[in-house]
Amino acid sequence: MESAENAENAEVLVKPPTLTASDRLAAKKRFRTQRRLSTMKNKVLRNAQWATLKKRSERLLFHFIGKKEGQKQRKKEAEALGDKAPPKQIPRTIENTREADITTVDRDDEEVTFDITHDEYESYFSKTYVPKILITSSDNPHSKTIHFIRELTKIFPSSECQWRKRSSVKKMIQSAKEKDYTDVVVINEDRRVPNGMLVSHLPDGPTAYFKISNVKLTKDMKYKNIIKEFTTHRPEVILNNFQTRLGQAVSRMLASLFHYDPQFKGRRAVTFHNQRDYIFFRHHRYEFKSQKRAALRELGPRFTLRLKWLQKGTFDTIEGDYEWIIAGKRHEMETSRRRFFL
């Protein structure tokens, strides 16, 4: 399919249409504007100019066919052919050419399902306890991190935020166990911005460290005063595209931070979407306009997570056992652009 498309474009490129004198003049003028594109210092204007160029269907000099024009043409041809039309072309993406992973979870496999259901989160998924989360940060957090932590306390139901006050993680975990917390979340800060999240499940559960990027706080969201739309209803948790065994472990860990019984009345949804090993967090309020369509309003913070390591047992980076770690092994593990671990 790829080669066919190329062949089509090649055909177009090889045979330029016949030109009149006025056409040539117009083309020259346009070419002169093209050259100016690289000298345009203003990125906004430069991008706008490029967009207009792309949309144009001229094939002269620039030998370029606009993407939209191409689509329109193909649609016309398909309609004209009717039943005999060639099948719709599927674009090749990195996701659909992803390297096959042997650890991809197949829910029909009895042993894999057994392994998943009998892991450390068995008690959470059998609804025996309500999670109680302790959220803290590194020492001396700045405003962005403080706001972020406060928003996280609104996202996770039954969570508390406390200042770090120079306590070590191991001691913190020990005292949290005594006070019946079920999870500890530590937000690390670097250069005045949250950059890491450590999640530790308490009664000897697994510990994971994520890198946080692209944090967008509620006050910086599109709608003003969106914070007023926050409710205390327990949200629904949506976990997308966690395919491998490691992905399942991570998704269960993230799911266990929320109450197992969501309040659908609140129409609040929290999404962890995994794509190419990046986990995107979004927080929406939805309203069904019809049977199929739902209107969404994005509330709350937006951030991206990337797993750095997953350790069996509570926090013990030096002496503990890791279930998955990529630090120091990137050359060995990142062998191809189409290989993902979650």
Place this chain on the structure above:
Amino acid sequence: MLPFLQVTNVAFSRFGNSGVRLKSLADNNLKFQMPCCSVVGTGLIMSSTQDFNVYVGAETGLFKGVSFNDHQTITKNLNSLQSLDRQQEITCMAWGNDEESEILMGLRSQKVKIYDTEFKGFSGCVETPFGKGPLRGVGKFNDSIITASESGDVKLWKFKASQQIEFHALTAGESLSCMRVSPYNKNIVGTGGKKNDLQLWDMENAQHPVFKAKNVKNDFLDMPVPVWVSDFAFVPNSEQVVSSSRHGHVRLYDPKSRGRRPVISCIPEADEAWTCISIASRSNQVLVGSGKGRMLLYDFRQQKVVHAYRGFTGSIRQIVCHPTKPLVVSVGLDRFIRLHHLDRQTPLHKAYLKSRLNVVLMRRDFGVLGDQDVDLDEEIVDTEKDTLWNTMEVIKDRTFTETEDILDKEVDATPTKNNGSSRKKRKTVP
């Protein structure tokens, strides 16, 4: 020729996977899909049909048999999922006898399951409640089972209650990590744990340890060096023991030597917590595996890392090396079992086993193609060329002593600044 082909065909069909296309021998386009076919006679080592050469214990309680062959790896669950829960986790495993026909498995719930490899089924389950915590060591000692729990309580279970021997191995420290019965020295049993250094016990007189290791000297800050023996192994044909520590140390102890301190104590690689150790088939070399997925071949005599191995994504729980062949099987939390050759970085084979793996055992008759030692220093003996050189006449036979004399004369002639003789002339000031 025909019988040769027949043998191969039979061998492959046992696993129901005959990739050999048998054509007439006269056919020049005869191609075997199996790359090893040309060396079939020695390449395929199968003692009997459907035999597993490696046994693995998983965290879910599953006991698996793995058969590494030249062309494929076959795995099978030897017990079913129905009766399993977290308390059935296999925490330690050992051979029950020298013929390797019996396997003892220690569980988290302080039971010992016995598997018969010839009969291919479980032959028993013994309740061995003594102490607290999961079983950290199991073994067979004079036809009786010996177990050690995490709280340090070791017990030899015999029929008569009066004959049972029990002792508390955790004289100091938090928990026991490992207990092993020595295959080379009679009656010796070793234990080691967190903040509890290596101890060797004589089962006939188990009140006091025969050998109790002493910690190395305090470090440069005069602080005691922390101890956490994660695993240890008995060196064959000697009384020595090698141990690995989660604080990064790899140590060699010799009970016969004067002093209880380790003969050699070193850190192969900084900031790695060694979780397992195994004696390699080459002298003075051991294999260590870490919690971050590093596996190294370490030489005690040279005190340096000889080789590092690739392919791991998670912690390595146990390593087994063949006693004579350069093959290593390793098992870990990333749910893979890997077979490495001692000289190659990438694994020869690996298999995904779906559950976190704790323990592994390897048969003595284990073998795959390419298991021979790759000796890089070996001289290629070419007899033809040798005879050619030997027939050529010798021009002059230069003796070493002649040249030695010449060099000495040269040295005496030239006066040097740091001449030995000038130093000797200098008198020491009282």
